Amino acid sequence: MATVSLKSLKKSYGRDEVLHGIDIDIADREFIVVVGPSGCGKSTLLRMIAGLETVTSGDVLINDENVxxxxxxxxxxxxxxxxxxxxPHMTVYNNMxxxxxxxxxxxxxxxxxxxxAAQLLQLTEYxxxxxxxLSGGQRQRVAMGRAIVRKPAVFLFDEPLSNLDAKLRVQMRLEIRKLQRELGVTAVYVTHDQVEAMTLGDRLVVLNDGYLEQFGSPIELYQRPATLFVARFIGSPAMNIFDGMADGTQVTLDGGVRIDTGIAASGRVKVGVRPEHFVxxxxxxxxxxxxxxxxxxxNTLVHGTLAGASGAGAAEIVVxxxxxxxxxMVGEGLSVAPSELHLFDPDGKRIDG
Amino acid sequence: MGTVFGTGSGMVEKRGKALWLTHVCMIIAIAFICFPIYLAFVASSVQQSELVKPPMPLLPGSHLFENYKEALFTGINAPVWKMLMNSMIMGMGIAIGKIIISLLSAFAIVYFRFPFRGVFFWLIFLTLMLPVEVRIVPTYEVVANFGMLNSYSGLILPLVASATATFLFRQFYMTVPDELAEAARIDGARPMRFFFDILLPMSRTNIAALFVILFIYGWNQYLWPLLITTDPEMNTIVMGIKQMIPSGDDLRNWPVIMATALLAMLPPVLVVVVMQNLFIKGLVDTEK
Structure with missing residues (x-):
């Protein structure tokens, strides 16, 4: 029913720029999750789409109309x-x-x-x-009901599950996803929880410090993180990052370990390996x-330091x-398939072979 | 209450002598406060001749209804029902007017961004320091020039702005989550609609509490009505009583004066009794 486009969207408070030009195109019926650490500007972005914050520069388009x-x-x-x-003073019915x-x-x-809407959300008797x-979960449903009855083109969610307990959160997560599919609306969902982001989103927007780090499907983000930030942010436990020196398709880590990456590079690099990819x-x-x-x-999580020939660079490692x-596991070796290695330049950009 | 003390389930056990002692103390204190009121009641139920001859009667007489009837419909300077009505209009006018004005000004200060917003707030806040008596001469001048002496508008308008109430509502509005205003905006409510549909119903306990305080404040105004009402028909009850008290060698009808005093006490008492539930809720509860 609706597409949403953001064109080099910027937001400043006074001289303080908090969003530095965001470009996103959201397709009809797509579920987009905006994810990032607190203070990265994700709520501001959502509130600009909603119209609760003014746009400093750039455009918000809903159905190709500048709003x-x-x-x-x-x-x-x-x-x-x-x-x-x-x-608080209105009944559930009047709220909706x-x-x-x-x-x-x-x-x-x-x-x-x-x-x-009440029937859809099992709220009829309330x-x-x-x-x-009402309990927290029921209030959450009422809030969704209030959104549903308007038959909007776009649903906006601002960390809607963060006040619920863990079990209810999983349940509501599934319900939100189901509801969005059933109603066939476009949704933009803001969260700081990467599990929520991975499970809900068709595509994810990773924001850091007001910059768009990467925009892609959850699996894309997991398999080919575009920046060091995304690599660290997506996945749990977080990706191991080792400093090293590249020479052709080989990298010598600071601890002295030499590995074959299969990616041509030179100079200082950072090598990323997900804990689950060690064999x-x-x-x-x-x-x-x-x-x-x-x-x-x-599975078993092994925490320790990388033992190098020199022993100096004691890089932390989680396997x-x-x-x-x-x-x-002292002394026992681990290897990683070259295809599971991620290489980043000193600025944190991904290096592809 | 008695059972709680009797079973000794409280933090401090109170039995026997201690229990009696506390009760005796309380009864004495209450008697101390109530005795003058009782005397006024006795005085309003006897005849003038009985009252002036010592010893003063301590038991109610048989002229209760006559005295009250005389007070209500004849009075001394003006019939008391007229003064009661004046007081009622003044008290209600001040209470309702103050509430409306402070609800709106607090709404403006909290929810709108306009130039010098902070300055305006502090100006309002500063007037907290100025009681009626301080500004009474210039206020009188203004009211007199507007030709509002001896009128209800003259009684009400100068007292109708309230920094206290504005401040109270401002504090209350600031505890209302911003998201509520935003949700209303998304739902399509314009500012005044948000005010009437959401803010006003949410403030109703505060309004009730404030109404009680402000009504009694208005009812008990003495100096201001004394200054601007010269016509006995416009006297309010509180100043009216003062006008009744004889000066010098005048002989006045004390039973009727006492009846008037008791009648003057009734409406504030009724307001407090009727609204006490809401009143306490408004002071204690934050319903969110």
């Missing part, structure tokens, strides 16, 4: 807030009906639309209650001084091995 100067109500969007922002009432929708139609009498191999180049094991059942490993 920079439009009030939020004229943008055909609905927003779900982090703290739900339900009107409020926007329709303002729009002057006939009473019968309001009733029908609210009841349908319609006459006040928000205070036990007695002839492997990586040797670990184990300091701690974490048994998770399905995730499938199955159960009890004995310390």
């Amino acid at each position: 920079n100067q439009h009030e939020p109500m004229d943008r055909n969007i609905a927003m779900v807030f982090q703290n739900y922002a339900l009107y 009906a409020y926007s329709l009432k303002i729009a002057g929708t006939p009473k019968a139609e309001i009733k029908e639309r609210v009841e349908r 319609l006459q209650r006040r928000p205070r009498q 036990a191999d007695t002839n492997g180049a990586f040797k670990v001084n184990t300091s701690m094991l974490e048994q998770l059942g399905s 995730s091995l499938p199955g159960i490993h009890t004995e310390a």
Whole structure:
């Protein structure tokens, strides 16, 4: 029903620029997750799409129409807030009906639309209650119901699950995804939780310090992180990063370990290896001084330092091995397939072979 | 209450003598406060002749209804019902006017960005330091020039702006989450619609609490009505009582004066009793 485009969107507060030119094209019915650490400008970005923040420069287009100067109500969007922002003195029914009432929708139609949304969200029996009498998950649903009844072109979510407990969060995550598919609306979802981002999004926008780091599908981000920041941010436990010196397709890590990367480069580089891509191999180049094991059942996390020939550059390393490993792994070698190595230049940009 | 003390489940056990002692103390204190009111009641139920001859009667007499009837419909300078009505209009006018003005000015200060917003707020805040008495002469001058002496507007308007109430509502609005205003904006509510549909219902307990305080404030105004009402028909009840008290060798009808005093106490008491639930809620609760 709607496409959203951001064209070199910038936002400044006074002389402080918090968003430095963001370009994104969102297709119809796409679920976009904006993810990044706190203070990276992701909420500001969402609020600019909503019209709650003014645009400093650049354009926000909804369905190819420039909406920079439009009030939020004229943008055909609905927003779900982090703290739900339900009107405390109104019943659930009135909370959901409020926007329709303002729009002057006939009473019968309001009733029908609210009841349908309530049914969809399993809120029918709570319609006459006040928000205070509901649990966190129910309030969350009411907030979504309020967004649904307006039949907006774009759904905006501002960290909607961060006030829920872990179990409910997983459940609501699935529900939000299902709902978005059923209703066939475009959605922009802001979160700092990378698991939420990976599971919900068709495509992810990774923001850091007001810069767009990468825009792509979750798997793209995992397999081919465009920058060092994305590489560290996506995936858990985080990717290991080793400093080294490249020479042709070989890299000598600071600890003295030589590995074959298969990617031509020269000078200082950073080599990234995901913990789950290490393979036990007695002839492997990586040797670990184990300091701690974490048994998770399905796999074992090995924390330690990279043992080098010189022993000077004691780089931290985390390895995730499938199955159960009890004995310390000192001396036992690890290797990584060259295709699982990521190479970054000193500025943090990805180097491709 | 009694059972709580009796079973000794409180933090401090109170039994026997201690329990009696606290009760005796409380009863004495209450009697001390209530005795003058009781005397006024007795005085309003006897005849003038009984009252002036010592000893003063301590038991109610048989002329209660006559005295009250005389006070209400004849009075001394003006019938008391007229003064009660004047006070009621003044008290209500001040309370309602103050609430409306401070709700709106607090709304402007908290939710709108306009030049010198901070300056305006501090100007309002500064007037907290100026009680009616300080600005009474210039205010009188202004009211007199507008020809508002001996009128309800003259009684109400100079007292209708309230820094205290503005400040209170400002504090309340600032505790309302910003997201609520934003949600309303997305729902399509224009500022005044947001004010009436969301802010106003949310402030209702504060409004009730403030109404009680401001009504009593208005009802008890003494100096201002004394200055600007010269016509007995416009007297308010609180100053009216003062005008009734005889000066020099005048002989005045004390039972009627006492009846008037008791009548003057009734409306504030009623307001407090009727609104006490909301009043306490408004002071204690933050309903969010």
